[in-house]
Amino acid sequence: MTSNLLKIGFIGGGKMAQAMAKGFISAGLAKGETMISSCHPSDVASAKAFKDLGAESLFENVPVVEKSDVIIVSVKPSVVPIALGDIKNAPDIKADKLFLSIAMGVTIKQLEQYLPKECRVVRVMPNIPALVRSGASVFVTGSKATDRDAQLTKKLLKSVGTCEQVTENLLDAITALSGSGPAYIYILIESLADGGVKMGLPRDLAYRLASQTVLGAAQMVRDTNVHPGVLKDDVTSAAGSTAAGLHVLEQKVRAWMEWQIVVVFMKCGPVGTAAHTDPPPQRVLINTSLFKGFSFWKLLCGGGWLQSANLQRLIWKELKGKLAQQFHFSCCARFKEGIVNTTTYKSN
Ligand SMILES: NC(=O)C1=CN([C@@H]2O[C@H](COP(=O)(O)OP(=O)(O)OC[C@H]3O[C@@H](n4cnc5c(N)ncnc54)[C@H](O)[C@@H]3O)[C@@H](O)[C@H]2O)C=CC1
Numbered sequence: 001m002t003s004n005l006l007k008i009g010f011i012g013g014g015k016m017a018q019a020m021a022k023g024f025i026s027a028g029l030a031k032g033e034t035m036i037s038s039c040h041p042s043d044v045a046s047a048k049a050f051k052d053l054g055a056e057s058l059f060e061n062v063p064v065v066e067k068s069d070v071i072i073v074s075v076k077p078s079v080v081p082i083a084l085g086d087i088k089n090a091p092d093i094k095a096d097k098l099f100l101s102i103a104m105g106v107t108i109k110q111l112e113q114y115l116p117k118e119c120r121v122v123r124v125m126p127n128i129p130a131l132v133r134s135g136a137s138v139f140v141t142g143s144k145a146t147d148r149d150a151q152l153t154k155k156l157l158k159s160v161g162t163c164e165q166v167t168e169n170l171l172d173a174i175t176a177l178s179g180s181g182p183a184y185i186y187i188l189i190e191s192l193a194d195g196g197v198k199m200g201l202p203r204d205l206a207y208r209l210a211s212q213t214v215l216g217a218a219q220m221v222r223d224t225n226v227h228p229g230v231l232k233d234d235v236t237s238a239a240g241s242t243a244a245g246l247h248v249l250e251q252k253v254r255a256w257m258e259w260q261i262v263v264v265f266m267k268c269g270p271v272g273t274a275a276h277t278d279p280p281p282q283r284v285l286i287n288t289s290l291f292k293g294f295s296f297w298k299l300l301c302g303g304g305w306l307q308s309a310n311l312q313r314l315i316w317k318e319l320k321g322k323l324a325q326q327f328h329f330s331c332c333a334r335f336k337e338g339i340v341n342t343t344t345y346k347s348n
């Protein structure tokens, strides 16, 4: 029986939409035929992926809204105004429905502006392990979303992992931690396994051991409620092998893992708003250790202006090497007596 199941629509049928759709099917919350997706006409792979699930797959957004009870907006942030514009500009569309946007950096305010005024909006940050129902999701409700919408959002997201309601000011940091996080854990697994292979392990055994080790360690943190530092000490015998390994890792990995959260956080604001009319928020850098001798540098959200070109050059030199992708960001120097500089750069 499919008649009691919600009709779930995806505007954008890419990687994250497919992960959620497959998770909903495994959870019994949807069937292929109760879902519908749209994608760009050039994206035949995504269209096929949804068809393979038994879902309808289109190259138009308006019918997805018309045929669904809940619509998941799962296009890239820069495409959100275009895709939602299709809906706003459609004559006679009945859009008094719940829209869940998973787009990085696009705010509730923007979503409500892009959509027809009768739409109810929830902003979500899921992650890709939703595919195997081990996702970590959070959500924020928009101004017109009801308690029932919040309950429904929870039901959908809990079916594919954990789900917590948060406030919107936390979403960019959450994107950096759990939205992007799986990618960082994948390189950790890959590098653990590569190290094992280097020392003679068969590759398939190395991946099985590496992934189970990450899974088990994560479960220990989640289920025992013991501080990760204490758990780490339990593995580390005096003068043993783990201590030797940690000596290497502590020098680089810990600092870099924290640093990437700052970098992603900085990226979320400006990119999410790049295509929009709102002025991009000033995202500024805090890393007191980076700039030796300039211990007054702080991470700030806010603006200001600096006179020292030397300081600007120094920051830019530091950052350029660390930020692989092209984007705008602002650097801000804050002296003890107040903010003295903000400059917007474009990396290349
Ligand atoms: N991939 C991930 O792990 C996560 C992604 N997200 C968010 O999910 C969103 C989608 O990301 P991915 O699935 O990774 O990207 P993707 O590139 O795999 O999917 C984007 C989809 O949008 C479709 N599309 C492009 N233009 C369109 C249009 N005008 N109308 C309708 N569909 C259109 C594309 O054909 C494609 O199917 C992004 O906003 C991202 O920030 C959030 C959390 C995790």
Ligand SMILES: O=C(O)[C@@H]1CCC=N1
Binding pocket: 104, 175, 179, 180
């Ligand atoms: O890379 C991205 O922009 C998206 C947001 C979180 C995970 N993937």
